[in-house]
Amino acid sequence: MKSGKKKPEKKTEKPRISRWSQVGYRLYKWNYGFGMYTLLALGRFFRWLKKELKPMKAWFMMQARRLFSGVPRRLYEIAVEFIQSCRVVFSAREISFKKSPFAAIKEWFGCIGALCRRYPVATRTAGRIAAPVAAAAVLILTITYWTSATFGIQVEYEGVDVGCISDETTYRAAAAMARERVHTDDGSFEISDTPKMTVTLLRAESMLTTDLLCDEILRTKGDAIAEGSGLYVDGTLVGSMQSRSELETVLEEIKKSYCVEGQEDRAEFIQKVELVDGLFLSDSVLSADKMKEKLTSEAVVKKEYTVQAGDTMSSIARKINMTLSELRSMNPSVKNDLIYPGNVLIVRRPQPFLRVKVVRTLRYTEEIPFGTEKEKDNTKYVTYEKVKVAGKKGSQNVVAEAVLIDGVEQSRSILSIEVTKQPVTKVVVVGTKKVVTSSGPIVVGDGVSTGSMLWPVPICHNMSRGWRSGHYALDIANGPVTVNRKPFIAADGGTVVVASTGWNGGYGNMIRIRHANGLETLYAHCHSIRVVVGQKVTRGQIIGLVGNTGRSTGPHLHFEVWKNGRRVNPLLYVKPQN
Numbered sequence: 001m002k003s004g005k006k007k008p009e010k011k012t013e014k015p016r017i018s019r020w021s022q023v024g025y026r027l028y029k030w031n032y033g034f035g036m037y038t039l040l041a042l043g044r045f046f047r048w049l050k051k052e053l054k055p056m057k058a059w060f061m062m063q064a065r066r067l068f069s070g071v072p073r074r075l076y077e078i079a080v081e082f083i084q085s086c087r088v089v090f091s092a093r094e095i096s097f098k099k100s101p102f103a104a105i106k107e108w109f110g111c112i113g114a115l116c117r118r119y120p121v122a123t124r125t126a127g128r129i130a131a132p133v134a135a136a137a138v139l140i141l142t143i144t145y146w147t148s149a150t151f152g153i154q155v156e157y158e159g160v161d162v163g164c165i166s167d168e169t170t171y172r173a174a175a176a177m178a179r180e181r182v183h184t185d186d187g188s189f190e191i192s193d194t195p196k197m198t199v200t201l202l203r204a205e206s207m208l209t210t211d212l213l214c215d216e217i218l219r220t221k222g223d224a225i226a227e228g229s230g231l232y233v234d235g236t237l238v239g240s241m242q243s244r245s246e247l248e249t250v251l252e253e254i255k256k257s258y259c260v261e262g263q264e265d266r267a268e269f270i271q272k273v274e275l276v277d278g279l280f281l282s283d284s285v286l287s288a289d290k291m292k293e294k295l296t297s298e299a300v301v302k303k304e305y306t307v308q309a310g311d312t313m314s315s316i317a318r319k320i321n322m323t324l325s326e327l328r329s330m331n332p333s334v335k336n337d338l339i340y341p342g343n344v345l346i347v348r349r350p351q352p353f354l355r356v357k358v359v360r361t362l363r364y365t366e367e368i369p370f371g372t373e374k375e376k377d378n379t380k381y382v383t384y385e386k387v388k389v390a391g392k393k394g395s396q397n398v399v400a401e402a403v404l405i406d407g408v409e410q411s412r413s414i415l416s417i418e419v420t421k422q423p424v425t426k427v428v429v430v431g432t433k434k435v436v437t438s439s440g441p442i443v444v445g446d447g448v449s450t451g452s453m454l455w456p457v458p459i460c461h462n463m464s465r466g467w468r469s470g471h472y473a474l475d476i477a478n479g480p481v482t483v484n485r486k487p488f489i490a491a492d493g494g495t496v497v498v499a500s501t502g503w504n505g506g507y508g509n510m511i512r513i514r515h516a517n518g519l520e521t522l523y524a525h526c527h528s529i530r531v532v533v534g535q536k537v538t539r540g541q542i543i544g545l546v547g548n549t550g551r552s553t554g555p556h557l558h559f560e561v562w563k564n565g566r567r568v569n570p571l572l573y574v575k576p577q578n
Contacts, residue, residue: 162219175193363397382444491513511526520561
């Protein structure tokens with residue numbers, strides 16, 4: 001049987017609301033209620049204010065109607081009556097304006113007084129309107145006058161009123177400018193520092209500037225002063241000319257003298273150049289030729305430096321406090337920084353008083369150097385070298401911008417390059433098979449001549465014989481230490497042209513190295529040789545051992561320097577302390 005009891009129904013669970021949601025909802029209800037209450041309160045306030053101000057508004061409107069009602073008509077009547085009274089005054093026989101103008105004026109004022117008595121209300125109304133307007137006009141005029149006026153200093157110089165200035169510093173500056181403009185050999189021209197000064201009231205625009213005050217001071221000197229244009233260089237007066245246009249022409253001619261016809265040149269002065277029109281001492285005014293001569297005269301003289309042994313371009317630049325680029329720009333004939341003792345370098349060029357900078361656009365074609373590739377051949381000795389493919393230079397069109405100062409190029413920047421012919425790389429076959437001498441395998445160097453020679457025997461700086469008649473060499477012999485069988489080095493990089501053993505005319509075992517610029521070095525009486533003919537050596541590379549071969553009375557190195565086929569004193573190129 002089925003049971004008679006009903007199953008209990010399941011209760012639906014309400015969604016849970018978080019505590020923060022409840023708090024946010026309550027805050028929203030409170031803000032909404034407060035906002036509505038505020039709007040209702042403001043509405044009640046404005047209705048009350050309108051009600052309270054209504055009587056005041058009515059009172060103002062009534063006063064305005066009383067004030068302006070009938071005013072145009074009354075003013076018209078007063079104006080007509082005043083005009084008629086004036087006609088009566090001018091046409092009356094007993095009053096003649098020409099004979100008695102004061103009587104006519106008195107009659108006019110009488111007419112005005114009668115009108116005022118006849119129309120008292122209109123007079124009072126007009127007075128109430130005109131009085132504040134007139135007061136405002138007076139106030140505006142007073143403010144305008146006092147704002148446009150200022151206190152200044154009236155200057156009286158040597159009994160002459162020269163004008164007004166704002167403060168004493170203006171006078172001091174003008175006096176200094178006047179002294180600068182006027183130059184005399186005996187110093188007879190003087191400007192007083194204590195003129196008579198009086199404080200006064202004046203307009204701001206009537207005050208003198210420093211330049212104008214300077215002119216006024218100079219005018220007090222009479223005929224000794226002349227009108228002209230002064231040339232200032234870096235703030236210092238150089239001279240003056242009567243014509244400004246002639247002075248400008250002189251300056252343009254100086255700039256054009258540094259420009260090349262047909263080139264795209266832009267010239268400007270390095271110093272700050274100013275032209276000032278004013279008064280100058282008549283005796284100091286220069287002609288165009290004199291001014292040009294003064295501006296182009298040498299302010300710095302030429303200076304030269306003789307290269308000493310051991311000098312390099314960089315060491316010389318440091319010694320004379322110059323940059324390497326400046327030294328190179330002054331000596332464009334020096335290629336690859338190769339210098340030798342006795343060479344003369346320009347370290348300071350003659351410099352004109354007025355210096356000119358020129359920016360020049362250059363268009364030229366230049367060669368593109370070819371590269372070199374080396375192919376190794378292990379069947380050939382290291383001294384073997386043969387050109388397989390001849391290198392060919394390329395060419396390119398260049399547009400550059402050069403900066404020149406006083407005609408000397410200081411820098412150059414490339415604007416564009418157009419390659420017209422590609423270079424052909426040079427291919428050289430070099431041997432890699434070792435060459436072994438009695439002293440061991442040889443070492444191939446770079447063969448680069450630096451132009452600066454080293455002392456050939458590093459271990460010894462003593463000489464048994466030096467350069468003299470009949471002995472055109474240095475004999476580097478025993479000093480504190482023995483030199484026998486000690487290494488000696490190549491004084492500079494180059495190529496070995498002689499590496500011979502035997503008697504060799506008394507030289508014994510000898511080496512001869514060819515360097516750049518027609519220089520050669522010779523090393524004789526060697527114990528052994530570590531180089532072969534055709535080998536390239538590096539500056540400072542060991543090339544043999546000191547010995548006692550050939551015509552020799554003891555172990556030493558016989559060292560010679562040849563230039564263009566003639567022996568020269570080695571001490572011009574090397575020093576024992578190097």
